[in-house]
Amino acid sequence: xxxxxxxxxxxxxxxxxxxxxxxxxxxxxxxxxxxxxxxxxxxxxxxxxxxxxxxxxxxxxxxxxxxxxxxxxxxxxxxxxxxxxxxxxxxxxxxxxxxxxxxxxxxxxxxxxxxxxxxxxxxxxxxxxxxxxxxxxxxxxxxxxxxxx
Amino acid sequence: xxxxxxxxxxxxxxxxxxxxxxxxxxxxxxxxxxxxxxxxxxxxxxxxxxxxxxxxxxxxxxxxxxxxxxxxxxxxxxxxxxxxxxxxxxxxxxxxxxxxxxxxxxxxxxxxxxxxxxxxxxxxxxxxxxxxxxxxxxxxxxxxxxxxx
Numbered sequence: 233x234x235x236x237x238x239x240x241x242x243x244x245x246x247x248x249x250x251x252x253x254x255x256x257x258x259x260x261x262x263x264x265x266x267x268x269x270x271x272x273x274x275x276x277x278x279x280x281x282x283x284x285x286x287x288x289x290x291x292x293x294x295x296x297x298x299x300x301x302x303x304x305x306x307x308x309x310x311x312x313x314x315x316x317x318x319x320x321x322x323x324x325x326x327x328x329x330x331x332x333x334x335x336x337x338x339x340x341x342x343x344x345x346x347x348x349x350x351x352x353x354x355x356x357x358x359x360x361x362x363x364x365x366x367x368x369x370x371x372x373x374x375x376x377x378x379x380x381x
Numbered sequence: 382x383x384x385x386x387x388x389x390x391x392x393x394x395x396x397x398x399x400x401x402x403x404x405x406x407x408x409x410x411x412x413x414x415x416x417x418x419x420x421x422x423x424x425x426x427x428x429x430x431x432x433x434x435x436x437x438x439x440x441x442x443x444x445x446x447x448x449x450x451x452x453x454x455x456x457x458x459x460x461x462x463x464x465x466x467x468x469x470x471x472x473x474x475x476x477x478x479x480x481x482x483x484x485x486x487x488x489x490x491x492x493x494x495x496x497x498x499x500x501x502x503x504x505x506x507x508x509x510x511x512x513x514x515x516x517x518x519x520x521x522x523x524x525x526x527x528x529x530x
Contacts, residue, residue, distance in 0.1 A: 283453045284444050285476035286435070295433050304432045319498055320476065323469030327434035349468055350496050 239300040263289035274296035290321035316343035336366030402505035411439035458522035463515040465492035485515030
């Protein structure tokens with residue numbers, strides 16, 4: 233049987249979240265958490281609206297997924313996020329013992345890979361899914377912001 | 382004039398928070414954030430009660446301090462925390478650009494120092510303030526927990 237659910241499908245869901253952040257004037261990053269092909273949590277960056285540096289898309293999705301599951305460990309879950317997680321979010325993902333992380337665009341300067349943030353040994357990480365789309369949205373945001381200032 | 386406010390004074394406030402966590406059956410870690418010798422935010426570990434790995438003492442204190450200040454940057458603020466921050470909390474502190482971090486006990490395995498979490502260049506970090514008291518509380522928690530199981 234043809235399987236409609238794949239990494240691209242769920243990354244599109246994360247991109248929808250990123251677009252919601254964009255519309256609110258936030259750096260457009262979105263995330264969803266999936267278990268058994270079902271989205272159980274969503275989040276988008278709200279650091280400006282909440283004046284809170286901890287309000288990254290991933291942090292909200294982690295809290296929402298734990299709430300949904302009734303437990304703090306995200307075993308068998310996959311996070312889809314449009315930008316490589318930062319140290320804070322990767323540190324939270326470490327504690328969550330999440331099974332998989334899939335990101336779209338790399339963050340060479342502030343992402344967890346180049347900063348060597350430790351992930352849980354049970355966690356896999358891969359990138360590049362819809363990278364062009366996620367990067368284009370981020371670029372559009374920063375160009376519009378520059379033009380406004 | 383004699384100054385009653387020093388690192389020990391504020392770390393005692395953080396230890397009071399850690400004791401609240403202890404009483405709730407949480408790993409006893411507490412934190413306060415101080416500006417101009419005034420405590421503007423408090424937090425204690427609530428990961429079990431909230432079933433949320435992001436509910437560390439520091440994270441709650443950062444959110445509360447930003448809320449109090451009406452801005453997401455914790456310039457001129459000092460965080461007092463009874464245990465060296467983990468990667469997640471240090472990552473949040475990086476984004477907050479907090480001026481100073483003072484911790485009590487080291488966390489050699491999961492603390493930000495040995496895991497090389499990047500702090501903001503404007504941030505200073507020092508440890509060892511009331512280290513014995515903070516460590517004793519943590520040890521008592523794990524001994525009692527072991528005896529219960």
